[in-house]
Amino acid sequence: MESPVTFDRLYEGAKRFAHLAMEAHAEEDQEVFLLHAGVSVERLAKAALALVHPTLLTEVNGKDDMLLHFAGAVSKPPARLRTIGASTAIGRLRKMDVLPQKLSSEADDLDGLIELRNGVAHLGTGDVEDYLGTFTATVDKLLQNVGRDRGSFWESWSDTAQVVLDDRADRLQKAVRLRMGQARHRFRARFGDLPEGAVDGVAQAVSERGLIVVEVGPAKALFQTLSQCPACEREAAALFLAVGEDSALFDMELAAEGLLCGLCGFHLATTDEVKAVGLPTTLQYSVEDLTQIVAEGPDPAERLATLKLALPIARTDPNDSF
Known part of the structure; x- marks a missing residue:
């Protein structure tokens, strides 16, 4: 036996x-x-x-x-x-x-x-x-x-x-690569049996396009914009951007501070981690690029007014109105 x-x-x-x-x-x-x-x-x-x-x-x-x-x-x-x-x-x-x-x-x-x-x-x-x-x-x-x-x-x-x-990578690179591998596995487990069109539909459902105001504070404002996810390679990630109080409202240089994918859950928590995956760490926007304001407050108009107060307005044409 x-x-x-x-x-x-x-x-x-x-x-x-x-x-x-x-x-x-x-x-x-x-x-x-x-x-x-x-x-x-x-x-x-x-x-x-x-x-x-x-x-x-x-x-x-x-x-x-x-x-x-x-x-x-x-x-x-x-x-x-x-x-x-x-x-x-x-x-x-x-x-x-x-x-x-x-x-x-x-x-x-x-x-x-x-x-x-x-x-x-x-x-x-x-x-x-x-x-x-x-x-x-x-x-x-x-x-x-x-x-x-x-x-x-x-x-x-x-x-x-x-x-x-792998002993060759430093701690930050190893942490990012580990999270990326785990996110890819989650993506395969969740969507591996779905047809391509269905996955695209889910990606569109969880994606928010444009430049969105997330938070306005006394020292900086936080935005998010749509980005391709480095892990699952779908355009379903929110790239979080920040701008300091000294930035001009019509010429904002936003610093990438993190990322979160709505499909695979891959996340980045710092500018250095964003850089480690090859994404740009600075992006140029103006207030005209705003598509939505979701920051907490009484109403969108007041939140936009707060943003104007937080950031100086620099116009190239004195006849421009805002």
Whole structure:
């Protein structure tokens, strides 16, 4: 009778939970990410041990049922299958020089991931540091050990995993590239089965064209305009622009401060991030380009008057009226 605990089953289980972990991370659900990432690491660690010999999955507790079954001495598995836990599996792989040794930062991070997985399972957890890098690096070491290809394991998440593992990019570039990969995956999951025309229809429904006043404050005014999304490449992103109080109303140089796509959810939070994806960081507009005012206030006319007060009017022709 074939054992229900085999390398192939453990490997496929690790792969499935790794994908679920990536999906949870993309949705910024940290608790679900920790749960799935911890299960994935545990199953892949056990798969690595099973590949050497199934007896390495047995606990040393005086009971021989699982040991005899994995050794092939008894064909029928025990009624209750019980293998070692994640910490023991990781400890055995450390003794085999497969995973980082104790007293190293990599080992501490991996232990932290497993401890948080256990904490989420029993009690829940608050805000914690991001363990995506630890998870991806551990999976990569285990895949190398068992001789499995990174691409076939991660499949549609391969680009995201590569971004996380890339040591050449600086922190800002890595963060932007990671969010871009996650947004592309969300776009495929949401719209992959829809015909092209339907996706275009959704893009038009969530897009607001023209230059829109979003907020008028004492120091600056905030606008938004339509932009192509760097992630899903659809014209469905709001590019947020700001202008200081010293700018002329008829000749505004707007600085790009962020972006949010209504289709894939890709977002940028700073001017440096906007620059990192190749979008222009400054754009020229005048008050004549305004198409809508959605900033909070009593009415649009009063909000426009506030904008006029916030920004000086510079006319090229003294006969112009406004």
